[in-house]
């Protein structure tokens with residue numbers, strides 16, 4: 001059982017903004033190893049803008065909220081991650097038109113729609129050393145535990161962290177890191193690390 005309200009979703013995103021800010025250097029360092037060193041800065045800037053937009057807005061439905069979140073990320077994050085995370089939140093919302101709260105099953109299908117949005121926009125899939133290597137196992141774990149929303153969120157977060165760590169031995173096939181070919185092996189993907197932080201924020205806000 002359990003449901004998340006719009007206020008719960010706002011709390012999740014606000015906590016995500018805090019965590020991304022706390023981890024800005026770590027995310028930049030991961031991106032310095034296999035990219036251009038800006039992933040932390042990109043995420044911090046994007047979620048600070050989200051946080052600001054949420055503070056000044058009123059949202060009657062999940063779709064309205066996520067439209068604001070997604071469009072803010074698309075417009076305010078310079079890097080590849082902006083349109084990808086932006087698409088995730090836009091699709092999450094449009095898949096649940098009119099909803100004012102989500103139970104574990106509707107949250108699962110909403111996040112599933114979001115992940116499919118990342119795959120379409122990024123022309124990418126699991127195993128290519130991207131954020132999808134955290135998202136996909138997280139959603140699988142969430143689905144298996146969906147009888148309880150808090151337990152599902154906790155299971156998802158555990159799998160996201162494992163998926164992040166499991167990107168290290170992979171060779172990047174998408175994004176900037178793919179330019180390095182085999183030299184991308186041995187490093188954790190920064191986008192998988194930021195996805196794990198989004199899940200950690202979920203545990204702290206809707207996972208209890």
Ligand code: ADP
Pocket residue numbers: 031035036037038039042043078079080081082084118121122123124129130131132174175176189190191192
């Ligand atoms: P940029 O590479 O433009 O500087 P960021 O550093 O903010 O953008 O984001 C890089 C992250 O975006 C990568 O670590 C990876 O997780 C993710 N990413 C890049 N391209 C793709 C893609 N095609 N599909 C899914 N994720 C991707």
Ligand code: MG
Pocket residue numbers: 031035036037038039079176
């Ligand atoms: Mg980068």
Ligand code: MG
Pocket residue numbers: 036038078079080
């Ligand atoms: Mg960049």
